[in-house]
Amino acid sequence: MTLALSDPVASLKGVGPQMAAKLARVHVRTVQDVLFHLPLRYEDRTQVTDLGALLPSLSTVVIGEIELAQVVFGRRRSLVVRISDGTGSLTVRLFYFNRAQEKSFRRGLWVKCFGEVRPGPKGYEMVHPEYRISAERPQGGFDSTLTPVYPTTEGVSQLLWRKITDQVLQQGLQQVAELIDARCLPQSLRSAYQASTLQDALSALHRPQKGVDLMAMQQATSAAHQRLIVEELLAHHFSLRRSRALRAHESAPVMLPDKTLEGRFLANLGFTLTSAQQRVSAEVSTDLASDTPAMRLIQGDVGSGKTVVAALAMLQAVSAGVQAVMMAPTELLAEQHYANLRAWFEPLGISVGWLASKTPAREKRAVMQQLVSGELLLAVGTHALIQEAVEYRNLGLVVIDEQHRFGVEQRLALRTKTPADRVPHHIAMTATPIPRTLAMTIYADLDVSSIDELPPGRKPVETVVMPAASKRNDVIERVRQVCGEGRQVYWVCPLIEESDALEAQAATDTAEELSERLDGLRVGLVHGRLKPKEKETVMAQFRDAEVDVLVATTVIEVGVDVPRASLMVIENAERMGLAQLHQLRGRVGRGSEKSYCILLYQQPLSQHAKARLQTLRETNDGFVIAEKDLEIRGAGELLGTRQTGSISFKVADLLRDQALLPQIEGIADQMVAQAPQNIEPLIDRWVGAKEDYVNA
């Protein structure tokens, strides 16, 4: 039987209807999807490591003679096997085992294991390794080639992935067609395409052969990787272009501005718009006056005044008699917007509604009633605004704060709020600027405006960098002094990778320490382990000056405006990315007082860390910082998943592969000219079923 690329996965051996459903969870539905489901990384089971040379968290093959095997009754019953090879020894531990297994580990036999080395109570351990027992001392590792490790989902084992990829490599691979004509490629990329056909590249990634360059495989620099990365980046770029093109066929309400009303709005503000705000506002206004649904991202540094630009867009909706909503990721931020929008709109006789999950049921019902009837044109809130029960009479504009793109669920939820042929205009706002080359690739479906100027009179935050060991006590004194003058302080605790429990603990300890040492000052605490409600309560206390010093982990809210806070202390600043530090620093410098940011670091300081801290001391410009961040390649902070939204890649990595990005647009144009018929198949191959929600 031969397989076709479009055959369902259920046609593969070992895949029944239940397994097919599990595979669909990772978007693998067809034979082609299996072929393009690429390994995440590779395990090296070819090399054997001496027991005397083990390092924690290393995953490796070891061989040893069984010295002792016994069942131990500790907190959990386990089978403990002690092995040694003359250079050292290791404990193999099994928590789940049967009688036969227990008996098979006999003193004097040899065992070969593959697993991760961890520190245990008596030296290194391997817990539940893969193992094989033999009478003679075995030679060599488990495999002669690198072992692929596939991204997976619950209930789908690596063994199954290997089985099904074996089948498609044998039968489906020959049918994969080359879609990108080498003539479309710039000279610099042609060599990768000449070095490896698509079929070879896929087979090299699924089954790296003996003698392959291990580093190149792990770091994705092999010719096979390079050509697949280009394909994937192109496919995503095309899929974004296509979603932009689809939008052109949808229609949104035409909203013309009312210049008189706008004049009254501006006269009431108490400040004049900066020229950057005026420019971006004009761009937005043009969008809204067209019946093509707007999809615009407004990027602007913290404090650049994005809210008022969004409010002007909402005013244009009101002028056209159309409804507009503004959503923020947290209740606290939304409340802040609510206060601002009321102050701006109510003097013009325009009411603003409020909707959050916390809103009492009766008020909620009243607001929802007014939204259905069309009595209320404007509303502010959290995502409660687009929950099922909420209906609108004619929703024409959705503004989302602190977000780069609209989440899948949000877009789907919105679809049900408007007639099928009527789509609202979309505006997103973010304080994390994305350098141009990246923007072209990941925002090919968005229009981007930048507010690249701060309102006049802002005093830049003065940033100082200090070693914690010798200066921390002085800094605590400084906190006392600042609070004594009626101002407030943020104290940000270190980032502890991959453990929000430890992170929360560190913050709790710091809060205790500070409240002991800062007698009479009120110290508040927020960290990721708190419930959202608890977090909001503390944040609100800080906003209302019921708390003097706010100890926080890096979860601290973006966009929170507490003008009285004029000092921020950041511990272990050397561990954080530039963009993140800049965001944090943006919490101060919002009032009329001069503000300070103290970056404490632990020695020794790496070159990268030194460069990062230096950059922060020298500039307050978010765009400069974003470019630098990319240059220095700090923690990869810039492109966290929050920023890329729903786009996920199989082989490409936007940070690692950034050198390729500027070329993608050009290649795409070439392909449109030379092989337009290949575009859809390319999207289908790489983005596949997932794009129904990228486009949602």
Ligand code: ADP
């Ligand atoms: P962000 O871009 O960080 O969301 P906001 O919209 O919260 O910034 O604005 C920060 C502060 O600056 C607000 O208090 C806002 O009223 C004020 N503001 C905005 N534009 C101007 C301006 N052109 N001149 C003076 N103050 C302004």
Ligand code: MG
């Ligand atoms: Mg804001």
